[in-house]
Amino acid sequence: MTPSRKWGGFSPALLAKQVLLVAGILAAWEWGVRSGVMAAYIYGQPSGIYAKARGLIASGELLTHTWVTAQEAVAGFLIGSTLGSLCGLLLWLSPGFAAVVRPVMIAINGVPKIALAPLIIVWFGIGMEAKIAIAAILTFIVSLIATFAGTREVDQDLIRLMRSLGASRFQTWRKVVAPATLPWIVSALRLNVGFALIGAVVGEYISAKEGLGYLVYFSGTLYDLNAVWTGIFALMALALVLDRCVTFIEQKARWA
Amino acid sequence: MKDVVLRAEGLSLSFPGVLAFRAISFALHRREVLAIVGPSGCGKSSLFNVIAGLQAPSEGRVEVLGQPVAGATGHVGYMLQKDLLLPWRSVLDNVLLGLEIRGVKRAEAEARARALIEAYGLKGFEAAKPGTLSGGMRQRVAFMRTLAPDPEVVLLDEPFSALDFQTKLLLQREVQSIIRERAKSAILVTHDIGEAIVMADRVLVLSRRPGTIKSTHVIALPDAVRDPVEARRTPEFQAHFDAIWSDLDQPVEAAPR
Numbered sequence: 001m002t003p004s005r006k007w008g009g010f011s012p013a014l015l016a017k018q019v020l021l022v023a024g025i026l027a028a029w030e031w032g033v034r035s036g037v038m039a040a041y042i043y044g045q046p047s048g049i050y051a052k053a054r055g056l057i058a059s060g061e062l063l064t065h066t067w068v069t070a071q072e073a074v075a076g077f078l079i080g081s082t083l084g085s086l087c088g089l090l091l092w093l094s095p096g097f098a099a100v101v102r103p104v105m106i107a108i109n110g111v112p113k114i115a116l117a118p119l120i121i122v123w124f125g126i127g128m129e130a131k132i133a134i135a136a137i138l139t140f141i142v143s144l145i146a147t148f149a150g151t152r153e154v155d156q157d158l159i160r161l162m163r164s165l166g167a168s169r170f171q172t173w174r175k176v177v178a179p180a181t182l183p184w185i186v187s188a189l190r191l192n193v194g195f196a197l198i199g200a201v202v203g204e205y206i207s208a209k210e211g212l213g214y215l216v217y218f219s220g221t222l223y224d225l226n227a228v229w230t231g232i233f234a235l236m237a238l239a240l241v242l243d244r245c246v247t248f249i250e251q252k253a254r255w256a
Numbered sequence: 257m258k259d260v261v262l263r264a265e266g267l268s269l270s271f272p273g274v275l276a277f278r279a280i281s282f283a284l285h286r287r288e289v290l291a292i293v294g295p296s297g298c299g300k301s302s303l304f305n306v307i308a309g310l311q312a313p314s315e316g317r318v319e320v321l322g323q324p325v326a327g328a329t330g331h332v333g334y335m336l337q338k339d340l341l342l343p344w345r346s347v348l349d350n351v352l353l354g355l356e357i358r359g360v361k362r363a364e365a366e367a368r369a370r371a372l373i374e375a376y377g378l379k380g381f382e383a384a385k386p387g388t389l390s391g392g393m394r395q396r397v398a399f400m401r402t403l404a405p406d407p408e409v410v411l412l413d414e415p416f417s418a419l420d421f422q423t424k425l426l427l428q429r430e431v432q433s434i435i436r437e438r439a440k441s442a443i444l445v446t447h448d449i450g451e452a453i454v455m456a457d458r459v460l461v462l463s464r465r466p467g468t469i470k471s472t473h474v475i476a477l478p479d480a481v482r483d484p485v486e487a488r489r490t491p492e493f494q495a496h497f498d499a500i501w502s503d504l505d506q507p508v509e510a511a512p513r
């Protein structure tokens with residue numbers, strides 16, 4: 001019932017297979033382009049991507065873009081996840097208020113949140129704040145909904161037990177509901193790594209002067225597919241690093 | 257006579273469209289263990305909710321030490337079939353839960369909890385997490401948690417029904433002797449007639465829903481027999497068993513309409 005960590009542990013044999021798989025795909029791709037089956041200007045080319053990436057790294061551009069996107073995503077992640085989890089937990093304290101906002105939550109959850117991005121650009125301008133805001137809103141909603149759902153999964157008998165011991169609603173919340181919901185909060189964090197990056201990148205697509213989203217989008221308009229791929233791979237690397245951080249938090253937050 | 261610790265007077269409870277139980281009156285005396293048996297769905301757990309103040313009765317009242325019960329104030333200890341231990345807390349911290357809620361100072365609370373843990377065979381497990389304990393030990397911790405705030409009355413709702421037979425017998429004896437030792441009283445809901453007879457001084461048989469007291473059996477086993485297994489071998493046990501069994505209705509589900 002409790003969501004759990006999917007990946008874990010380190011195994012050299014597994015790593016070898018993973019490297020082999022990626023190398024195989026890259027080799028097939030390179031061969032496809034060289035033999036003329038695939039057009040380089042549509043698909044890019046691994047050797048070209050490598051050259052491009054080296055250039056972008058050497059000039060420091062890739063690092064700058066990555067750093068910008070990382071800051072936006074992490075700031076949005078922290079703000080959104082913290083506030084979302086907190087609000088989801090607090091909703092339990094007032095079932096009346098929760099009942100009132102439930103339809104709103106369901107409606108907002110149904111809207112592709114990306115549709116809100118233009119509004120946010122209008123409100124927050126085209127600086128980093130806007131990207132942070134988009135990432136924060138996406139992650140806020142995911143955390144809010146997951147956490148609120150988690151509080152409703154808490155064993156009702158536990159709550160009866162607390163009441164029979166004479167606990168106030170707040171005591172029950174603090175001593176039982178909040179800790180019991182922790183696994184749900186943490187599993188929302190994992191999802192939020194992805195959502196925070198989506199938020200930051202989409203914000204950069206819409207308007208930006210730097211960031212990996214900007215790199216990908218701008219290179220795309222120039223048909224510089226190798227640069228697009230470089231940006232995508234950098235995003236993947238960033239996602240992996242952030243995922244590792246969440247795994248670390250997850251291990252710290254384990255209660256059983 | 258013996259002092260009355262808890263009194264139920266004319267208790268009825270109806271949910272929308274369902275009368276759970278009606279006209280239930282009894283008195284519970286100090287050091288007494290009162291067992292309640294009755295077919296599934298006859299309102300035993302609902303009766304406990306009313307006694308614990310978790311649910312207001314539709315009619316009647318409950319008094320503990322002469323004071324009417326108004327809401328859940330921790331005036332009784334409540335123990336269920338599920339141990340309901342908090343998995344993120346150690347054994348000690350689980351036992352402390354009720355005292356924390358009362359606002360008892362940490363040092364004093366901890367001393368009380370440790371004394372209980374030591375007295376009843378869980379020494380050395382204070383820091384263990386419940387997940388590492390056996391079912392019997394977990395239920396024992398749950399009982400310590402129930403006792404820690406020192407309630408006059410303990411409500412036991414099928415507390416042993418999830419345990420294996422040997423552990424069950426062990427805990428039956430333990431719980432019974434702890435209640436007597438500490439001059440407390442208990443109400444035990446069970447589906448196990450044998451358990452009711454070996455643990456209780458009196459057994460109330462409830463009718464099928466809406467549950468009402470159908471008969472009261474005062475248990476008289478030979479004084480020397482303290483052991484639940486030994487007790488089962490006596491002719492008195494068999495006589496009580498037959499009498500209670502013949503009073504028990506079919507469960508609600510099987511009842512003709």
Ligand SMILES: Nc1ncnc2c1ncn2[C@@H]1O[C@H](COP(=O)(O)OP(=O)(O)OP(=O)(O)O)[C@@H](O)[C@H]1O
Pocket residue numbers: 271272274276295296297298299300301302303465
């Ligand atoms: N909150 C509720 N709302 C409506 N009906 C309820 C509620 N709680 C219990 N009931 C009904 O009241 C009746 C008594 O339930 P209760 O759980 O007290 O029975 P019980 O004697 O404890 O049964 P069992 O032996 O199976 O534990 C049942 O028919 C149940 O469906």
Ligand SMILES: [Mg+2]
Pocket residue numbers: 300301302413
């Ligand atoms: Mg029941």
